[in-house]
Amino acid sequence: MTTADINIPVRKAATALPSKLRLGSLTALVIGSMVGSGVFSLPQNMAAGAGPLAILIGWAITAAGMLALVFVYQSLATRKPELDAGPYAYAKAGFGPFIGFNSAWGYWISAWVGNVSYTVIVFSALSYFFPAFGDGNTWQAVLGASILLWLIHSLILAGIRQAAVINLIVTVAKIAPIVLFVGVVAVAFKLQVWSLDFTGLGNASLGSITAQVKSTMLVTLWVFIGIEGASVFSARAERRKDIATATVLGFFTCLALYALVSLLSLGILSQPELAALKNPSMAGVLEAVVGPWGAILINIALVVSVVGAFLSWTLLAAEIPHAAAKDGTMPKFFGTENERGVPSTSLLITNLLVQAFLVITLFAQSTYQALFYIASAAILVPYIFSGAYAAKLALTGESYGSGEQRTGPLFAGLLATAYGLWLVYAAGPAYLFMCAILYAPGILFYVWARRETNQRVFHPVEAGLAVALVAAGVAAAYLIWNGSISPL
Secondary structure (H helix, E strand, C coil), X not given: CCHHHHCCCCCXXXXXXXXXXXXXXXXXXXXXXXXXXXXXXXXXXXXXXXXXXXXXXXXXXHHHHHHHXXXXXXXXXXXXXXXCCCHHHHXXXXXXXXXXXXXXXXXXXXXXXXXXXXXXXXXXXXXCCXXXXXXXXXXXXXXXXXXXXXXXXXXXXXXXXXXXXXXXXXXXXXXXXXXXXXHHHHHHCCHHHHCCCCCCCCCHHHCCHHHHHHHHHHHHHHHHCCCCHHHHCHHHECCCHXXXXXXXXXXXXXXXXXXXXXXXXXXXXXXXXXXXXCCCHHHHHHHHHHCHHHHHHHHHHHXXXXXXXXXXXXXXXXXXXXXXXXXXXXXXXXXXXXXXXXXXXXXXXXXXXXXXXXXXXXXXXXXXXXXXXXXXXXXXXXXXXXXXXXXXXXXXXXXXXXXXXXXXXXXXXXXXXXXXXXXXXXXXHHHHHHHHHHHCCHHHHHHHHHHHCCCCXXXXXHHHHHHHHHHHXXXXXXXXXXXXXXXX
């Protein structure tokens, strides 16, 4: 996805209508939302905690869970065409405004924290050419990332139609090297390397098969975040049915690329060798096959790809609170637009938060992997409630015709919900505590929005959930303060 695909309108008059997105643009939106930095670091990220067998199991679980989520978004897009803005709208319709708000808030957190991880990996890749950038968290890297952040901010404010040429370059630059990598590595693949310590049990530090599988879960989730991209911009689709088609096409394209990248790499370098690679680890794998030019190619491709993804996710991050503000779930100021129709206030707040976290990465020496773990954990709330809403519709029969089959949608909804809950377990307490700290302040904004619209702030169950969330946030802050857990 790039900015031209999203196509927020340039308004020439107050009555101007936004352009509509066709199937090709929606599919590019889904693929572009997912293919960013994650795929370029998959070899190391997967091998860091698992052997070949656990990685295979991890991909199988992810394929089932994410395919269920694909079917959930496919079903909801056609059954609830009046609901725009994807996961946030579904959670609100199914479980009330407080759950809807937290889905919007969690999606927003995931998007802008993910953008911080993008800037870290970009400058980590550039350190191949300029060593001062280190792992992307030196002061030189943070300065460069800050400049990049506000350049992109200015580009979006100026009107994103101007990024059409960038869109074409970025799309080719991110897909072509990945396809080349898969082809070259497939030819060089050595079965004896791949089967060496197939279970990973020969390396005591990896733990049991179950522990290894758990270690892959947030990695595989990270590379699929964006699968809901077409749903988020459903209001801009020319035909509602294209949202479902685009989501399915995007999912299977990315699943094939991701699985091949991680599994074929295990036939080039052993698990310990892959785990020791610097990210983007695809560069190290290709360098082992073809020499230094392979590393140069991948590092350049990553920079171009992630800059494009950064554009896309900045827009996605701004779109969610903007849409939520329009219906009173978020404070009204998030709904402010400039004369070109860009959600300017939401965009500014988003990028100020990215800037703040960039400074934190400097002092906390935060790594790319720690940041994307937080982003992955934060998005679980909107994903879980999307699945639960699809299951609820199938159980109640709402939006179904008389005699219409509901078993398939019910199974998909329940499986997607179960997959999300499994990911909560796999995430582990450290990242869940960090998410609690980021979620808890959102309650203030929810109260603000409810009072703006003169609505009752909490019902009894919602009040209990709010208290529990604040308590979790306070507990997490205390544990970080006394050093029991690391913030990043």
